[in-house]
Amino acid sequence: MEPDASVTSEPRGLGRSFCIVTGASKGFGRSIARQVAALLRPQSTLVLVARSGDKLQELRAEVEAGGLVVRAVAADLGAKGGVERVVREAREASSADIEHLMLFNNAASLGDVSRYAQSFTDMDEVDSYLSFNVSSALSLTAGVLKAFPQRPGLRRTVVNVSSLCALEPFPTWVLYCTGKAARDMMFRVLAKEEPDLRVLNYAPGPLDTDMQVEARSTSDPTLKKTVFDLRDKGQLLTCEQSCSKLVKVLLKDDYQSGVHLDYFEL
Template sequence: MASIMKGSSIFELQTFCLITGASRGLGRTIAIRFAERFPAGSVVVLMARNAKGLDQTKSASEVNNPAVRVRTVAVDLGAVDEDTLRQNLGKVVKELGVSAGDFQQACIVHNAATLGDVSKNVTQHVSTTDIRKYWDVNLTSVVALNSVFLDLFPQGKVQQRVVINISSICAIQPFRSWSLYCAGKAARSMLFRTMALEEPSIRTLNYSPGPIDTNMQLQARTETADPELKTLFYDMHENGRLLSTEESASKLTSLLEANSFENGADIDYYDIK
């Protein structure tokens, strides 16, 4: 079935929306901006490890739109299996007393990510435990959560399913000492480009949010091994050249309001006028 809703804002539909990495940074702002746009009866579920951070995002999201119910799920995406993911989402659905048929749209935002150990070049990554842990958080959980979520909202039960992957310039450009991050972002982008071919009815977007002033950038300018890259991030911060989470989230919401992107497209903050 071809995408049926292309061209109309995703925010017009009553939606069950899951956002990962919503305890701080870009994920928090995405949650607040999405929650204020969805119509009454929508549900926004926030996922990350830090329960306090999730609660703060929940409060900020509810203030703007009390007609949207917001729930939190505190979970370590690097240490979950598919059953735990299913149980966690099942618990939210049960507690709210809803089912897939109550919504016009299901939307998942894969925002959670880690920079990983950027103090090493690729030839210095040797601990299989650490390497596996990195893929677990940044890749394995993304694939499994995506499947569990889409299974909860099968085609036909909702009018539209939307999958958004928060990507990075690092998906297409190598950065010295950022090998795991670059490889993870490249893999994530390809996973969703493949899904877009396999599942043309799902609106699938890879969005690269630009350099944003968050904890991840703090780690970038303090822990990056490559001296040139470290200086670049330091200078960007010093000279006020980092974006705010508001600026980046606002471009994402504009993209989703227009809803005219090609399925599986990789769109960068700087591509959007």
């Protein structure tokens, strides 16, 4: 889906960019990759990251045009080696020609929503979840920013794909809510520490994705009804709808760095 006319008519472009999108193989990440690719100048680089190499190659073939360099990196961000592989891509591409660094921290998982908080007695299980959903985002962001240090003429933008769950507790979603809240605070701290950065926590709203299907397996009866009502009443958003609004916010570039913005607030 092409970006909305209101997006492409914004006066500020992305410039010659180096852009990383994690979780790019499907859902919201795939929409980010498609819409951002359409706005990047020739000779920009778009790095697509996900666990599924086949799906990444399909997306690469779809968006690789007009002088855009697209790299597909199949990596497990829940493991140290996966994060290091993506950081190496950034180091190898770092140059004075880049006008805009963009990092979209989109990769995430819902976790087991069939259980309540008191059932998570296995620290290894919790650590594994947090490694993929929290630790990897911090380490990846830190590594990429070191590869592209502050200098005159370089804009640097970091986007965390957040959620209402970063702000509100939901029964049986203890892992997801904890991870999203931790990531929001992590990027708020980053915005305070690095005033030259543009940092955005963007909550895309209830999306019609595979994760929404997983959400219906929640064991909490009240929450289950809410989740099913979103589907049955046609209240789910398409990834393209939400992504178009995100891109418009980034191009307008007048948000307070570190802020949490929800689709329905814009």
